[in-house]
Amino acid sequence: MYQIGEKITFTLFGKSHGPCVGGILSGIPSGFSIDMDMVAAEMELRKPTGKIGTPRREKDDVEFIQGVRDGITDGNPILMRIANGNTDGSKYMKFYETPRPGHADLPALLKFPDHDLRGSGQFSGRLTAAIVAAGAIAKQYIAEEGIRVEAFTRSVGNVRDDCVRDADAAHASRGFATRACTRELDDAMRTEIESAGAEKDSVGGVVECIITGLPIGFGGIWFDALDSDLARAMFGIPACKGVEFGDGFDLTRMRGSESNDAYRYDQGRIVTESNHMGGIVGGMCDGAPVVFRVAFKPTPSIGVEQRTVNLRTEEDDTVSVEGRHDPCIVPRAVAVVEAMAALTVADQMMRGYRWN
Numbered sequence: 001m002y003q004i005g006e007k008i009t010f011t012l013f014g015k016s017h018g019p020c021v022g023g024i025l026s027g028i029p030s031g032f033s034i035d036m037d038m039v040a041a042e043m044e045l046r047k048p049t050g051k052i053g054t055p056r057r058e059k060d061d062v063e064f065i066q067g068v069r070d071g072i073t074d075g076n077p078i079l080m081r082i083a084n085g086n087t088d089g090s091k092y093m094k095f096y097e098t099p100r101p102g103h104a105d106l107p108a109l110l111k112f113p114d115h116d117l118r119g120s121g122q123f124s125g126r127l128t129a130a131i132v133a134a135g136a137i138a139k140q141y142i143a144e145e146g147i148r149v150e151a152f153t154r155s156v157g158n159v160r161d162d163c164v165r166d167a168d169a170a171h172a173s174r175g176f177a178t179r180a181c182t183r184e185l186d187d188a189m190r191t192e193i194e195s196a197g198a199e200k201d202s203v204g205g206v207v208e209c210i211i212t213g214l215p216i217g218f219g220g221i222w223f224d225a226l227d228s229d230l231a232r233a234m235f236g237i238p239a240c241k242g243v244e245f246g247d248g249f250d251l252t253r254m255r256g257s258e259s260n261d262a263y264r265y266d267q268g269r270i271v272t273e274s275n276h277m278g279g280i281v282g283g284m285c286d287g288a289p290v291v292f293r294v295a296f297k298p299t300p301s302i303g304v305e306q307r308t309v310n311l312r313t314e315e316d317d318t319v320s321v322e323g324r325h326d327p328c329i330v331p332r333a334v335a336v337v338e339a340m341a342a343l344t345v346a347d348q349m350m351r352g353y354r355w356n
């Protein structure tokens with residue numbers, strides 16, 4: 001089991017081809033009413049669609065085993081279970097001998113002698129279903145404080161959205177399979193994913209997340225900084241290879257006079273005139289929306305033949321991957337990024353990081 005958070009904790013369990021995946025969400029006070037339709041709607045957003053997602057299709061109904069009665073939390077840890085129905089491990093057997101480059105096979109096989117490679121075991125993106133279920137509850141919990149988390153696909157392969165997007169635009173991405181913000185970008189990203197898939201290859205991309213409603217001063221400092229916690233949460237998502245806040249790495253090419261976000265009063269409220277910092281300074285919110293981007297690598301399982309080693313013969317070998325894989329993880333990862341961000345904010349809220 002794998003855990004994150006201090007006051008609102010989330011524990012993840014399960015594996016791809018076991019009976020279920022699930023999670024335990026602790027710290028939500030009793031008497032909180034959960035909108036189950038909203039949970040189901042969030043689960044839909046993580047599901048694969050058309051040719052841009054894996055052919056493995058699951059129902060993803062969330063079963064609340066304990067901690068919730070008649071839709072109301074009872075103060076106990078919330079135990080959620082999502083059944084694995086569509087399992088076929090046959091295509092994974094050869095990876096015991098010839099581990100897939102880019103996936104966890106090699107270190108996992110050497111580290112865990114009993115590692116179950118079917119569906120990639122506990123390294124499967126399948127476990128993110130439980131993250132999205134818990135995140136849906138966290139989202140509802142922080143929404144009571146006026147806090148909102150929205151994400152969208154900023155880029156897929158070489159197709160990039162170059163417009164500044166706000167939380168409403170990000171929300172509108174729910175209408176498009178790739179989670180792009182417009183029909184044109186959705187078409188272009190879909191073509192990019194489908195052409196990689198047609199060549200038995202894969203592409204990566206970038207998810208951008210926007211958090212609004214956080215008061216100035218929300219967050220912690222040093223190792224409890226809001227950006228530090230968010231980055232840790234994002235790097236827990238499989239295939240995440242980078243996180244940047246605001247202008248991120250581009251800040252290194254600016255002068256301080258360009259990168260600092262100037263303050264001014266707007267009808268008695270302090271506002272920033274720009275948002276190069278992504279809404280966080282000193283680990284705390286500066287009043288601007290928190291904006292960060294998460295880089296996802298191309299899906300490691302591809303049909304293209306790749307060089308690897310043969311662990312049985314101890315010689316060099318090759319491997320190609322058949323079976324059911326996402327040619328691009330990014331559209332499905334958008335819901336996961338939102339969920340991890342909501343869990344992080346809920347935890348920081350409960351740790352008392354609203355004002356100090």
Ligand SMILES: Cc1cc2nc3c(=O)[nH]c(=O)nc-3n(C[C@H](O)[C@H](O)[C@H](O)COP(=O)(O)O)c2cc1C
Binds near residue numbers: 238239333336
């Ligand atoms: C929603 C989601 C779906 C994923 N689907 C696949 C997949 O179909 N095939 C695959 O090889 N990797 C998939 N991954 C990525 C792997 O789980 C990940 O690359 C692997 O565990 C190695 O971890 P790392 O990339 O973080 O180093 C998926 C990841 C996510 C977040």
